[in-house]
Amino acid sequence: MMPLLSILCxxxxxxxxxxxxxxxxxxxxxxxxxxxxxxxxxALLLGDRVDVQGAAERDLWLIAATTIQFDGDAxxxxxxxxxxxxxxxxTRQNLLAYGRGLHLTSNAVVQGQTALVGGTVICEGTxxxxxxxxARSITLGGHWGGNVRVHASEIRVAPGTSFAGDLLYTSxxxxxxxxxxxxxxxxxxxxxxxxxxxxLAPGAVRARFLFHGYLFLAALLVGMxxxxxxxxxxxxxxxxxxxxxWRVLLAGAILLLLGPLLIAFAFMTVVxxxxxxxxxxxxxxxxxxxxxxxALWLGHTLVRSPAPQTFARVLAALATGLFLxxxxxxxxxxxxxxxxxxxxxxxxxxxxxxxxxxxxxxPPPLPKPPEMSNQPQPGVKS
Numbered sequence: 337m338m339p340l341l342s343i344l345c346x347x348x349x350x351x352x353x354x355x356x357x358x359x360x361x362x363x364x365x366x367x368x369x370x371x372x373x374x375x376x377x378x379a380l381l382l383g384d385r386v387d388v389q390g391a392a393e394r395d396l397w398l399i400a401a402t403t404i405q406f407d408g409d410a411x412x413x414x415x416x417x418x419x420x421x422x423x424x425x426x427t428r429q430n431l432l433a434y435g436r437g438l439h440l441t442s443n444a445v446v447q448g449q450t451a452l453v454g455g456t457v458i459c460e461g462t463x464x465x466x467x468x469x470x471a472r473s474i475t476l477g478g479h480w481g482g483n484v485r486v487h488a489s490e491i492r493v494a495p496g497t498s499f500a501g502d503l504l505y506t507s508x509x510x511x512x513x514x515x516x517x518x519x520x521x522x523x524x525x526x527x528x529x530x531x532x533x534x535x536l537a538p539g540a541v542r543a544r545f546l547f548h549g550y551l552f553l554a555a556l557l558v559g560m561x562x563x564x565x566x567x568x569x570x571x572x573x574x575x576x577x578x579x580x581x582w583r584v585l586l587a588g589a590i591l592l593l594l595g596p597l598l599i600a601f602a603f604m605t606v607v608x609x610x611x612x613x614x615x616x617x618x619x620x621x622x623x624x625x626x627x628x629x630x631a632l633w634l635g636h637t638l639v640r641s642p643a644p645q646t647f648a649r650v651l652a653a654l655a656t657g658l659f660l661x662x663x664x665x666x667x668x669x670x671x672x673x674x675x676x677x678x679x680x681x682x683x684x685x686x687x688x689x690x691x692x693x694x695x696x697x698x699p700p701p702l703p704k705p706p707e708m709s710n711q712p713q714p715g716v717k718s
Contacts, residue, residue, distance in 0.1 A: 369408065378412070380652065386418070388425070397655070404435075413448070417549065430465070442478065449482070453545050454613035460494070463596070466501070470545070483521070493517050548666035552658055554590055559628045559654045573629045575635065577681060580688070588684025595619045626682025631657030
């Protein structure tokens with residue numbers, strides 16, 4: 337993990353701008369935002385450990401390899417991705433968190449909606465809006481101001497917990513809670529679509545989300561150097577997708593159908609095996625980068641801004657799009673509907689962007705210098 341974080345640090349050091357703040361930590365050092373410090377713009381904090389005690393005026397992204405500790409004040413949306421995270425501060429809008437262990441302490445306040453995905457989730461604070469929680473084990477406490485929807489193998493409700501709306505849950509067993517628990521709406525069990533061993537079982541879904549979280553981080557690591565080193569190719573592919581969707585669809589279908597046939601034909605000729613291997617590598621690269629292009633298009637569509645598209649803004653759009661793609665494919669039954677159009681449209685956009693790049697001709701050869709003659713020139717004494 338340390339080499340990966342070092343690479344990220346090198347890639348992102350020049351990305352800090354006045355419109356977007358990006359911070360990373362080196363090695364295993366913790367990235368700390370001390371109390372009293374204010375992040376005036378949208379910010380993404382990335383490190384092995386992230387500790388936020390200050391305030392963020394706008395949206396805040398937290399990504400950590402191991403742990404996140406949030407005791408600050410996020411005045412925009414707060415999005416967190418880590419191995420484990422503890423929230424003890426205030427989120428004035430929405431909270432979205434993903435991790436093996438998530439803990440909202442009794443001091444935590446979420447004034448908007450709450451979405452939590454993890455292995456073990458413990459909530460003891462105050463959540464004013466609707467909440468959606470998906471985990472293996474869930475403990476509910478504190479005060480919930482909206483409707484709560486939970487999906488877990490094990491659900492516990494702490495004494496004294498209050499729900500201002502409905503409590504809808506999916507669990508193998510009916511929910512049991514103390515008489516001191518207050519539920520203003522209804523507490524209703526929603527059966528899973530499949531038996532406990534099926535694709536929608538809490539354990540299977542948790543494993544899918546965990547696996548897709550790792551794929552999300554891996555794609556982000558690939559997408560950052562791709563956007564940084566090939567900005568014209570990435571931008572051209574997104575423009576092609578936005579301006580010529582039907583041409584992109586046709587090019588992607590041709591690539592998807594004829595690519596494997598060309599590789600197989602070159603491989604069968606024996607002498608074309610090196611060419612087949614080269615084509616296979618190029619085909620695999622296009623297939624993987626296809627969802628990077630779709631993520632950029634999705635991110636720019638959702639977070640479109642009239643301000644100049646700086647490197648940091650492009651990476652923020654990339655992270656948003658990748659999160660949406662991997663979150664959608666992690667849901668059971670949706671991958672089959674998401675992956676084919678992503679491959680076709682993203683691959684077609686890349687092919688058209690490559691073919692439309694301006695051709696730079698080779699410079700003509702320099703003229704030969706005149707030959708020196710040994711004959712004496714007129715009027716020149718030898």
